[in-house]
Amino acid sequence: MHLAGFGAAATLRVAGGRFSLEDGDGRPIDARSAGRSRFGAVERARAWLLDGALSDGRGPILAGGFAFDPRGGGDPDFPAALLRLPRVLLATRGARAAMTLSDLVFPRSDPRRLAAGLLEALDDAMGAQPMAEGAPSGATRIEAEPDPAAWMRLVDAARRRIGDGAIEKVVLARRCRIRAARAFDPHAIHAALAERYPACIGFAFGRGAGTFLGASPEMLVRQEGLRIASGSLAGTTARGRSPAEDRRLARALVESKKEQEEHAIVLRAIRESLATLCREIRSPESPRLVRLENVQHLHTPVTGTLRSPGSILSVVEALHPTPAVGGWPRAESLRVLRALEPFDRGWYAGPVGWVDAAGNGEFAVGIRSARIRGNEADLFAGAGIVHDSDPSDELRETRAKLRAVLDVLLESQ
16 A cells, blocks of 8 residues: 655654644644653554544554654654644555545534635645756765774674673664755655665655655564564675575575574564564564565564554554664663764654554654755664674675665765
8 A cells, every 4th residue: 555645734743752732734732741652642642633533535644753762853853753644645555546635623613614724735735746856066975974994893892792791782873974966856766766676665754844765675563453564674685796696695694693693683572572462473483585676684574463452553662673773682772872873863763654543554664764855865774783793794784775775866866
């Protein structure tokens, strides 16, 4: 299913430890402390907004995302949590399509004014055009942070933490910042990523002057009723330049003790995180190989049956961050990342997706992604570090992962 939303009938936000709910015109409806859980704060507002909503289509839904770190999300456009109720939602599945118009209705609402506002929102959505290319503004520049030597030193520092027994695994990230010759066109980049990576989960969220977009190979969780689907995606190698080299690299990945160990940590953590929510959890004994255009991964699907009905946001909270993007144990690895990484990840590696009135939905892990604003873009890529990781190998892995979005951005110029 493909979803496209336009405008906002309501916006839910968590920033600086505070939760706020605004109507489509930005007027505050509610503001309070977010409490101990940003997911819980959003879920309470979701239930208030959507429970009992009148609809005969796919919607209404809330769509958006969460920062990787609950303390992160310093970008005002992409804070610790931000989900919007689209005023216009288009849902397509195969040859079928449905459109949902949403607005907040209060006892004193004027029906004629509501209807006029929805028609205006529909006109705006139908007339939406891609961004203009913009005028050239100089040569494209690419800067990596940390630089290769500094990042390999961070890998060694992480290995020492693992050797000391503080953690089993941690995923270190690098940031690549592009200052391009002209403004990026998020619409064209989103379409290009979808075409190049059709097996991945495409997403694009615009807010203010910025857009967070990507093509993620990793589903965090999908929920329909009591059924959920998740999976372990960990263990990576490059694609070969020839079929023979590709097979050799794949065989080395499958047979690698280090990669298998990294994958097993993620799988074990996912199953443990779901154990309190599910009465049944299923996964195959051995991972399978997933081949994308630029990399190959080990993947083990995980399915489960919830003990009782509930919202996907509760499952997202239980799973995020998995050891595939954070580390294990979760709390200890997050402290290591805060000490070692020299930047705020923002929404990179955070949950991005949607939830509907019944609590069903789909959230991907926001990897293979970029945050775009004008002619600047920040890209991120991570590598899982375990006790016998080789810094040079991990550097090559981040470079291969960065190419997924970097090539598309450069081609767009």
